[in-house]
Amino acid sequence: MIEVGSNVFWRGTLALVIGSFMVFANVYVTQPLLPMIAKEFNISPLQATASFTITTLTLGISLLFYGPISDAFGRKGIMVMTMVGITLTTLCLSFVQSYESLLLLRGLQGFFLAGLPAMAVAYLGDEYTPEALMVAVGLYISGNTLGGIGGRLIGGFVGEWLGRASTFGVMSVISLICMTAFIILLPKSQGFEPKPLRVSHIVSNMLGHLKNRRLITCYFIGGFSFFIFINQYSYITFVLEEAPYHLSSKYIGMLFLTYLSGTLGSAISGRLAKRWPQPNIMVLGTCILMLGSLVTLGGSLWAIILGLLINSFGFFLCHSTASSFVSRNAKFAKASASSLYLVFYYLGASIGGYYLDPFWRADGWLGVVIGSWIVLVLVACAGVSLIRLNKSQSN
Structure with missing residues (x-):
């Protein structure tokens, strides 16, 4: 089990903080872009808001899927797969030409965004001692707050500077960097015990x-x-x-x-x-x-x-x-x-x-x-x- 203060403790915790930042930056990046989205696609503010709420909706529903799947097949591999999905959907969002396509991709993105939040604390519970778990969870959730802030600032400032499409392009590059760091830093699972996947x-x-x-x-x-x-x-x-x-x-x-x-x-x-x-x-x-x-x-x-x-x-x-x-x-x-x-x-x-x-x-x-x-x-x-x-x- 991983102890507080060890080198592997800081590697694993930093990986999850970076992953958390990536997830929540992607969740919230559209909030400052909503007026721009409404104007670009000639839709109402209420319709534009759906580009944010559909992501949180599919994210919440998907959480029920990832927990049991990871209990059966492990944590790290599935977290990495979902991060690949986040990066690809963010990149695709920079090319959409219709609001329907944007909405569809944001809904799909919510499915991938649920992966890490559903498994991160369980990964810590498998690998960390109880004392290390308490410290690491606090640091991991600090990544949530930084992601929420960062996503809104990226959306607001980059959107005003380069426009809606380029904002998603910039966010996809940031996501790729975060994903790479996550893969390199996160230790392999040692304490995971698979359970049969039965409904x-x-x-x-x-x-x-x-x-x-x-x-x-x-x-x-x-x-x-x-x-x-x-x-x-x-x-x-x-x-x-x-x-x-x-x-x-x-x-x-x-x-x-x-x-x-x-x-x-x-x-x-x-x-x-x-x-x-x-x-x-x-x-x-x-x-x-x-x-x-x-x-x-x-x-x-x-x-x-x-x-x-x-x-x-x-x-x-x-x-x-x-x-x-x-x-x-x-x-x-x-x-x-x-x-x-x-x-x-x-x-x-x-x-x-x-x-x-x-x-x-x-x-x-x-x-x-x-x-x-x-x-x-x-x-x-x-x-x-x-x-x-x-x-x-x-x-």
Whole structure:
């Protein structure tokens, strides 16, 4: 097993951080391009947004596929295959001439993008010691935040400079570089034990995970935290477009630089888990997210930025800890357990906006914060119940 601080630990962890950056940069690169896509293909903003949401949709659905497949056939080979698929679809996107083709490729890309997130934590669970796992997961998820920031910045700045098609061309080159580094750096699997691939076993594993009180509580915490966190960003853009801020789309897009505090939160989560039980850290992260939401009510632009920085730190502290907790507490089929966590995670992102919309229409940003607190209080309560469950089962 790989120990914390060893050369192979840093090689493997760096490989997964680079892979994570590649995946999430490709997921989010289209967000700043949406107005350009709408204009180029003469479609509505709502239609243009589908070029982003179809990717997250197919990504979420595909997670259920990759977990069982990797439990049967291994992790590294399948992760590499999906990264090849990401690079090729990104390159093809630079040549599309119709919106239908773009939409089809983005949907296909979502299928490939699911591969690494579905298997990365399971790979760490196979190869790393429990202590090394906690540290590595935090660093790996920091790659998620860097990818989210990097993808939006690449899309915004390269898109404005070279246009939509060239942006995908640049992204395909970056993807190729990341994929090459990943293949070279990631150690071969040594601790993987294959399981038979049977549909009955897959269904049984999924049901088994859902019956595990520790796991289902953790799924709830991760899913509903993201449910609030990612959709707050959507509504704050409407606030900042209006008086007294009047920010342009370029500067609103730079709000995602506040994800950098989330990179820090993810990176230190493993170290904190050496001192305190992981459920305690999930509750701490949720409470920090609640605090940041309140700070945004200060009214000034600086208060909003500070609140978003606090939110990002708290959310990613909670999320990275929950991801590690799932891998450590899955009694079997670790990749399936991690995939199921991410299904809850992306499902939360997909439906959170619908929940917050009535609060937004009723009382603007104050309503969004109130709606957020209602859910986050329930998430914190779930975390407290996980603390008690953890204590009772460890005694």
